[in-house]
Amino acid sequence: MNGPVHILGIAGSLRRGSYNRAAVRAAAGLPPEGATLDIFELDGNPGFNPDDEQAPPARVVELKRRLREADAVLIVTPEYKTPSRGC
Numbered sequence: 001m002n003g004p005v006h007i008l009g010i011a012g013s014l015r016r017g018s019y020n021r022a023a024v025r026a027a028a029g030l031p032p033e034g035a036t037l038d039i040f041e042l043d044g045n046p047g048f049n050p051d052d053e054q055a056p057p058a059r060v061v062e063l064k065r066r067l068r069e070a071d072a073v074l075i076v077t078p079e080y081k082t083p084s085r086g087c
Contacts, residue, residue: 008070012077
């Protein structure tokens with residue numbers, strides 16, 4: 001591979017103050033030598049709609065383009081825990 005490794009970072013949480021967003025922002029400042037990490041914000045991306053496949057919204061087109069251009073993807077997602085139930 002020629003040139004730097006391009007990593008695309010995506011936080012799975014939309015909440016502005018989420019730990020996931022903080023983690024991906026922190027990672028953007030810590031890529032290894034020879035790599036870059038850019039963040040794509042999911043805010044404003046619509047949910048999947050098969051009716052839009054022939055003419056997807058601009059945000060979807062942008063996300064697809066950025067994914068194709070990336071050499072790697074870092075996805076930081078929330079962990080949902082179910083409440084423990086005493087038995």
